Amino acid sequence: LSPIGALLRAGIASRLHSRRVLDTVVSEPGPGLPWYSRVVYVDDQVIYVYTSGMQRAEPRPVWMAQNEGPEFWDERTWWAQRHQKWFKASLNTLGQLYNQSEGFHIIQMKYGCDLREDNTTWGFYQDSYDGRDFLTFDTESMTLGAADIGAQITKRRWDAEVFDNQQWKRYLEERCIPWLRSSLEYGKETLQRKVRPTARVSDRSSHDGLTTLSCKVSGFYPQDITVTWLRNGENRQQETYSEGILPSGDGTYQTWVAMEIDPKIKAHYSCHVEHESLLEPLSISWGKEFVCVSVFLSYDPAGSQKHGSTGPSFLPMWPERDV
Structure with a gap:
C-alpha cells in the first residue's frame, strides 16, 4: 500500500474525530469577507461561527444550540471579541515587520485536537501570513518553529514573554478534548453515524486501444475510505489515479478511482472498497452487469448495531483560554 492507503486503512481501523478552530484576518474586508472571522469545526461539521460583523458567536447545528446555554455562547463571544483587538495589532505589527504599508494581507491560524477510538489524542497549531507558513508548534519537542526571519523575531518574543509550552498540554487536556467529547455526544446521530457506500464500475475507450476502468463510490459517511483496483486479486494502486474524496452535497461523500x-490482456479486474460501515470489503467486478450488494453497520444511538440494512505575530497561543 502507498502511505496514503495505509493512512486510510488506519483511519478505518481506529476512527478519528477532530476539533478545528480556523481564524482568518484580512487587511481589506469587503462584502461577504469580514475582517475577522472564526469558524469552529467538529469533524466536517461547522459547530459555531463568529465574525467581526456579527459580533456574536452563533451555533450552527441545532444540536449545539440545544445543548449549550447562553453562558457558553457569552464566553465564546467574549474571547472572540478580545482576540479581534490582538489580531488587529498583529496586522499592524506584521506590516512593519515585512515593511508593508498597504495592499491586501491575510493572517490565517488553525489549531485543534484529534481523538481516536482508542482514546489516544493529538494536537497541533499552525499559522500563516499571506499564504506562507509563519509559526508552527511541534508537539514532539514542545517548541515553536519559525518559517522565516520575521517569524523568528516573533518566536523570540513569544519564547521570552508569552509562550509557556505547558499551555499546550493544559489546552489539549482541559479544553479541546473535553469540548470535542461533548460535541460528539451532542451530535452523535450526525457525527457518529455510519452510511454504507454504493459502488459502480464502468469503462470507456481510451487512447492507443486501451480501456479506462472507473470505479465510482458514493453516498458514504464518514469520509475515510479505501478504494483500490485489483487485477487477478493483486492490488494495482500504483497504476490508478483519483481526484480524492469530495462532498456529495447531501452530507455524504463520493470518490472515484x-x-x-x-483489454487484449485477459485478466479479472475488480474494484475493492473498504469502509467502516461495511462488515466486509465490497468487491465489484468489471463486466456488463453491475451489482452492488453489501452488508454494513449503521449507527444506533441506543448503542446496538443493525446488520443487513440497506498568530500569527504577538497573539497569545491559545485563543480559547485565558493565557
Missing part, C-alpha cells in the same frame, strides 16, 4: 488497461 480509474485505471488504464489493455
Whole structure:
C-alpha cells in the first residue's frame, strides 16, 4: 500500500474525530469577507461561527444550540471579541515587520485536537501570513518553529514573554478534548453515524486501444475510505489515479478511482472498497452487469448495531483560554 492507503486503512481501523478552530484576518474586508472571522469545526461539521460583523458567536447545528446555554455562547463571544483587538495589532505589527504599508494581507491560524477510538489524542497549531507558513508548534519537542526571519523575531518574543509550552498540554487536556467529547455526544446521530457506500464500475475507450476502468463510490459517511483496483486479486494502486474524496452535497461523500488497461490482456479486474460501515470489503467486478450488494453497520444511538440494512505575530497561543 502507498502511505496514503495505509493512512486510510488506519483511519478505518481506529476512527478519528477532530476539533478545528480556523481564524482568518484580512487587511481589506469587503462584502461577504469580514475582517475577522472564526469558524469552529467538529469533524466536517461547522459547530459555531463568529465574525467581526456579527459580533456574536452563533451555533450552527441545532444540536449545539440545544445543548449549550447562553453562558457558553457569552464566553465564546467574549474571547472572540478580545482576540479581534490582538489580531488587529498583529496586522499592524506584521506590516512593519515585512515593511508593508498597504495592499491586501491575510493572517490565517488553525489549531485543534484529534481523538481516536482508542482514546489516544493529538494536537497541533499552525499559522500563516499571506499564504506562507509563519509559526508552527511541534508537539514532539514542545517548541515553536519559525518559517522565516520575521517569524523568528516573533518566536523570540513569544519564547521570552508569552509562550509557556505547558499551555499546550493544559489546552489539549482541559479544553479541546473535553469540548470535542461533548460535541460528539451532542451530535452523535450526525457525527457518529455510519452510511454504507454504493459502488459502480464502468469503462470507456481510451487512447492507443486501451480501456479506462472507473470505479465510482458514493453516498458514504464518514469520509475515510479505501478504494483500490485489483487485477487477478493483486492490488494495482500504483497504476490508478483519483481526484480524492469530495462532498456529495447531501452530507455524504463520493470518490472515484480509474485505471488504464489493455483489454487484449485477459485478466479479472475488480474494484475493492473498504469502509467502516461495511462488515466486509465490497468487491465489484468489471463486466456488463453491475451489482452492488453489501452488508454494513449503521449507527444506533441506543448503542446496538443493525446488520443487513440497506498568530500569527504577538497573539497569545491559545485563543480559547485565558493565557
